[in-house]
Amino acid sequence: MSFLKRLFGGGGAQQVEEPKPARQVEHKGFTIVAMPYKADGQYQTSGVVSREIDGMVKEHKFIRADRFPSLDDAADISIRKGIQIVDEQGDSIFD
Numbered sequence: 001m002s003f004l005k006r007l008f009g010g011g012g013a014q015q016v017e018e019p020k021p022a023r024q025v026e027h028k029g030f031t032i033v034a035m036p037y038k039a040d041g042q043y044q045t046s047g048v049v050s051r052e053i054d055g056m057v058k059e060h061k062f063i064r065a066d067r068f069p070s071l072d073d074a075a076d077i078s079i080r081k082g083i084q085i086v087d088e089q090g091d092s093i094f095d
Contacts, residue, residue, distance in 0.1 A: 032082030
């Protein structure tokens with residue numbers, strides 16, 4: 001299917017599955033959960049960064065354009081992106 005058809009809505013419905021936790025790590029007091037989901041036959045990079053602040057759990061969800069044929073590859077990159085977000089932005093991601 002051409003890029004222009006997809007851009008202007010001629011591509012039909014996309015096949016997208018709900019994200020499910022694939023892997024979880026702790027980094028600098030944050031919890032990063034890789035949640036890639038299947039879209040058009042590949043896995044989309046996605047995840048959640050969370051942290052407890054003043055007794056409340058705050059979350060920041062992220063989705064990136066990167067897609068991979070395997071769930072493991074997408075989960076690895078999702079974790080790396082979550083770590084990058086924490087290293088670059090810290091608690092300011094919850095503002």
